[in-house]
Amino acid sequence: MRPTTKDLAKAAGVSLATVDRVLNGRSGVRKKTIATVNDAIKRIGFERxxxxxxxxxxxxxxxxxxxxxxxxxxxDEIIERIREFDRVGRAEMIETEVIRIDDRDPHEAARTLGRLSPDKIDGIAIMAPETPQIRDALHRMRERGIETIPFVANQQEDGFVGIDNRAAGATAGRLMGRFLGQRQGTVIALTETTQSRDSLERRLGFDGVVNRDYTNLRVLPTLETHGDPGRTRHVLRNALDAHDDVVGLYIMGAEARTPIEVGGQLNAINRLVVIAHERTLSTEAALRSGEIDAVIHQDPGHLVRSAVRILRAKCENRSTLASQERIRIEILIAENL
Amino acid sequence: MRPTTKDLAKAAGVSLATVDRVLNGRSGVRKKTIATVNDAIKRIGFERxxxxxxxxxxxxxxxxxxxxxxxxxxxDEIIERIREFDRVGRAEMIETEVIRIDDRDPHEAARTLGRLSPDKIDGIAIMAPETPQIRDALHRMRERGIETIPFVANQQEDGFVGIDNRAAGATAGRLMGRFLGQRQGTVIALTETTQSRDSLERRLGFDGVVNRDYTNLRVLPTLETHGDPGRTRHVLRNALDAHDDVVGLYIMGAEARTPIEVGGQLNAINRLVVIAHERTLSTEAALRSGEIDAVIHQDPGHLVRSAVRILRAKCENRSTLASQERIRIEILIAENL
DNA sequence: GTTGATCTGAGGTGCGTACCTCAATTAAGC
DNA sequence: GCTTAATTGAGGTACGCACCTCAGATCAAC
Incomplete structure (x- = not known):
């Protein structure tokens, strides 16, 4: 039989109350007693x-x-997975909710986060740009006893749940090089905004591989769409007009729908190797139709489950198996959708 | 507050004992009463x-x-993941164990399975060839009240945990075609034994893509290694001698170490596009060194966790979210390891 | 209406831990 | 040694459900 708290109390020569105090980090226990209990935990192999x-x-x-x-x-896909998890999670006493924050107004975002109380929430996964205001708000939340982890964005922070965007860019670069084979020419890189750290990292990884291993290819400075279809069409057409040897298109942002549409309309996409990020209804359809050649992806279901596991472990001050929590950089083509 | 069994009893107008009988499928309840309780469950949204x-x-x-x-x-990798799960699972009251069965002696295997009693085990995931003896043994286990699911092997069975091997083969075929580009020549397909269903499916998928879309390539009949290094060297050398235009090597079996070694020794591998299955220490090293170009993979950690979730759901006669349990066909290259 | 079988209710115990109160003991400062 | 504060023990209740017993109710067949 697994040892229980009762066995632990006996083994440590203390009462259940003291065991409880030690296990849950409550105050009012001498250091020596804490050590006694911890010794007993190891000795009898107690696990809560x-x-x-x-x-x-x-x-x-x-x-x-x-x-x-x-x-x-x-x-949208991530949010759907959160709601899905919520439905099955309730039977295991885990409730999840989605909070919207305004990423264009860091003050308002910080205020929203500031309103969260430990009475109503045990932990939070944050997908937001790393502004000083947000960083402050997070710091204060942790002080109030709310666990926080960076989610999808801000990979350099501790406990991050998401992919290594630099490696993701390198993966895209390798595929671009291999798919193009001996072909010579220009590659267009496209994103919503070059301000975002994700885009920067991806571009770095992409360039690292392409510049070193595929000297037949030349990557243009990153084009910005600002998520605007008109602007997307404009910059894409300009680039295609300016270079008659475009052979590849790397869509770095999470929103590939418009670039794919515009590329298709410009009748350019059929001749190009196109690589995008994140599986969505649009990229999936484009993969099937052959409009794009590969998608670099991170599984939203895994993202959500991993975030919950990590938050829960933090609440129970346990450690997690890092090997189990690494989010894979997935390569999707039409055949393995 | 979530409704409890007590609320359910009140809502259904029965006692807690009856609610327990219905929820846990015990005997001695009239059909009508069962219906009453089930109605109440839906009505108040009870969830255990x-x-x-x-x-x-x-x-x-x-x-x-x-x-x-x-x-x-x-x-080995899978077994390591099972043991890893066991360590963290015990805190959640889930114990896992590994049982070895002799896949070369179906009778002995069936006997081992036959000895398992519902007193000692609640469910089992089986990774074994589908012989009549095994099938019988499984049937009898289910009758005794032990839940069973096919694991990694036998994908056509219900509740299967593993990848679609046909799609995996198609994925390999697509990558082979794309990585080779315009190059013309012969592709070698290698496996331990063509008797295994996995190999058959993978070959079917591979051929489907290559024969249709890459007429520049010709795939030889599958070579068999029987897991024997000597034989591997022999068949591989023979094939390379017989065809001076070999451009690709598809290692279909789970054991890629020997083919990679032998290929390297034959000094052939550097000129070829090589695609293998399953990430292991060997394939990982070969990916990094450039000896092979891609690995088609299924994550052992996901396999194990998914199997446990499904077995547990069966024990609690719940359903699972299929979307959450599909094992991805992963494409690995050096950049996304 | 009786008998026997089938169904249902009432009530209990226990799982291993969290969290609470209050009294008793021990240590620390003077 | 005395006072005060810090530490510890004893005991309780609760969570939501599984699983048990036994008496009482209901039903069917005769």
């Missing part, structure tokens, strides 16, 4: 029964996902 | 608290993974 602990808490874990108010298909 | 239910069972779930006695690196 999380099932019983969760039940005894008398309330569900409540986790929030703070996501931008504006977003494309990929964000 | 799995945390409390698990605790009240007074014992952990015990799941087994039946895997072949002989196997290569990929099997």
């Amino acid at each position: 029964n999380q099932i019983a602990a969760t039940l005894a808490r008398q309330r569900a874990y409540r986790f929030a996902f703070a996501v931008p108010r504006s977003g494309g298909e990929f964000l | 608290n799995q945390i409390a239910a698990t605790l009240a069972r007074q014992r952990a779930y015990r799941f087994a993974f039946a895997v072949p006695r002989s196997g290569g690196e990929f099997l």
